[in-house]
Amino acid sequence: MTTTLAPSLPPAASPRTRRRRRVDKKTLGGLVIGVLGLVDIVGFGLEARSGDARLGLTLAGASVHLSPLKLPPGPTAIVAGVITLVLAALWLRAELGKLARRAVIVGSGMLFMLSFLCWASSGKTMSLVGLLQSSVDRSIPIVLGALAGCLCERAGVVNIAIEGQLLFGAFAGAMVASASHSLYLGLVAAALAGALLGLILALFAIRYAVNQIVVGVVLNVLATGLTGYLYDRVLVKYQNTLNSPAVFSRISIPLLSKIPIVGPVLFDSSIFLYLTYVILVAVQIGLFRTRWGLRVRAVGEHPVAAETVGIRVLGIRYANVMLGGLVAGIGGAYLTIGSVGPFGKNVSSGKGFIALAAVIFGRWTPIGAMFGALLFGFADAVQNILSVLGTSIPSDFLLMIPYVATIVVVAGMVGRVRPPKADGQPYVKS
């Protein structure tokens, strides 16, 4: 809008500035936030049907019962939209610090979701706690996949094959658990299957210095094809013995799981969520607080420097790529023996690639990647709950939500990020 007024400027100002037509990132960000606010008001506020939206805060059978939050969708969305517009103005006009900028992004996003959910569930009841719980559950394989990505990329190997490792893990987990009637054996098998794919990646990427993107893509195709073939030829035929595993049951942590809202979301889940906590903390502390982590990061940033101080670059890379595969394999197991049970063709459905996006979103830190994964898990859960509630939006569009969220987040919110310097570059000793 302001740019079209340019002809009224005095012509002599600067003769050669025609190459600078790009809108800078700050303006773009402000505009996006502003559009969110307008959608809040026009899309959800003025279009709202009558009837309060009831957001449930407890699950059935909880000991402490909170009455559901009743919100009128129209006014809620309009208030949210106005606040968002104020935030957008703030973004454009004021010099915000890094923390304040993040708060504005998160705040406007949450307000948008709130008005959207109110609009969608007007006159109905939607369980907010259920939504959050499902978000966390759905993000488990993404978090584990992203941790696998961090482990590999911090050591300088790009792991595109997370998707394939998830799939291998899912397959091996279901089959072994079903055949052996031991869920834990299935979990171990899944981890090993992921690590096996990691080993293949490591061999080609490290030993033979093949382009890591190419190897990764090929491994994904291999995993899809191989598990698909075995599914058709073996699992379908021996459905009862080889593909009917049990599922890990929920373990409620005493006391903690009783906390309203937080308890059911964070402390009442299967072993996978608790495993994820442990691995997440271990990788975060490991990478940034230990000798091992310092060496891993050195190898990923400047392998020659690491070599000159006596660090075994290739050894660390092999170990990390396989460790990453192991973690992704566990994530894969969740897709079968952690949730639905039997293996189905392509159960990973792109979660490995979303995990890759989460790694970048989190700037190659485990904690950051976890937040990215949670965001994508949330988008997935919203898509799911909306299809249950029934809205006027076609289901094909609903299914797009997690992927659209991925693109928007990676393109828009992740500013200039810096991957490990030697990421993707094979190290060849002279």
Place this chain on the structure above:
Amino acid sequence: MKLELRGITKRFGSVVANDHIDLTVEPGQIHALLGENGAGKSTLMNILYGLTRPDEGEILIDESPVAFTRPKDAIAAGIGMVHQHFMLVPVFTVAENVVLGDERTRRLGPLGFGLLDRRRAREDVLRVSQRFGLTVDPDALVENLPVGVQQRVEIIKALLRDATLLILDEPTAVLTPGETEDLFAVMRSLKESGHSIVFITHKLNEVQQMADTITVIRQGKVVGSMPPTASDEELAARMVGRAVRLAPEKAAATLGEIVLSVESLTVSDDLGNTAVRGVSFDIKAGEILGIAGVQGNGQTELCEALVGLRPAVDGRFAVRGRDLTGHATREILHAGVGYVPEDRQAEGLVTEFTVAENLALDRYDQPPYSKGLALNLDVMNAAATDQVKQFDIRTESIGSPASSLSGGNQQKVVVARELSRSVGLLIASQPTRGVDVGSIEFVHRRIVEVRNQGSAVLLVSTELDEIAALADRIAVMYEGEIVAMRSADVSREELGLLMAGGGAGAGASASAAGEPASAAAPA
């Protein structure tokens, strides 16, 4: 520590990089290893540091033979190396870099997965830095430090591993004159405390200033030992294998009219930061303007803007009165501008192309090189044969790929191409970086010839020797600005000070603008 190398030989394919090299370094001695690029100095040191294995020969430390298969062995034997390209992780702190590979931990588990002992690392750095006068902040990120300080980090790293013999590989190549003096002071204090130093360089005056013994290497062989009292000419002759004239003969400049005029030119670097801030200057016909400055102060961006490889954010420049701002590189070159870029392999040549093809890169599309849609290969080859002879390019044939040539000869190809058309303005950026002394002599002579024929020359160099030998007028660039314009007889001390930003009243305008102005200013 007393170090002896006996009969070290290393072959890479048919090339003999080291040919039966003998070398003895006495304790507490600064031993200079003098030789041209490609003479085999670095290979020798990589062998000594366990990065490369020799085909023949042995290494003795204090009279007993040792065998290094990896750097760890060399480190354990008390050898420390400061590589020409620093072996530091840019995103780590100084302390993290120093302890890397030799970390102390507070134990947390049985697998050696201990937590890093950061406090101890910090203390270690401070202890060594105080003892040898190597001032550095242990918590600073290495990427934010100037190269001189990064080098100190490298030295601290070696000393903390109890190195008693330090190998410094071309340590002054990246330093300002002031930083070089600091380094020399550190080297002296190390020598006093009994450390031995192997000082690799190709700069004659530094050798004379610092070394106790000089060993000269040429084409992989030791060609002699000399005392530090040897003269420039003696050292250079030994290094090159023939007599060398170090500074070209140069008559006083006869100035003509203005060829290049630059008016408040502002240029951004790749990241969008302002690299050149409103620079203005003129160069007249028959004049060499030398731009001195430490690498990375906007010289690269200035040259690229002047040949149209990088857009000017603001300001203008004209060649012979014709405004060429914003014109395509091709137009600028056709307007009589010759350009020798600083990185010959990335920008000056297509290294996979043959010598003949490289020589015709700027005119392949014009007659007589092309007829209709086809190349006239006969003309191209004939011209190439001629240029190879005229510019003394040592190549197997004009059909050899440019990548097979030595650095000096590659540079001659670039210079030959640029000077083979009529050039009113020659822009030469680091024309002799990584080039052997013989070729330096040749390139310098050519540049002076161009100037004598009445062209204007813009010479960018980080080597004060080169600036002093060639320039008629010297501009000093610091943080994107020309902070001083001096006549050719300015003292080295003053230049050194100006290059380090020590000039009066610099910085003031530089610090004001943090970021480049955004696209659209609010009305």
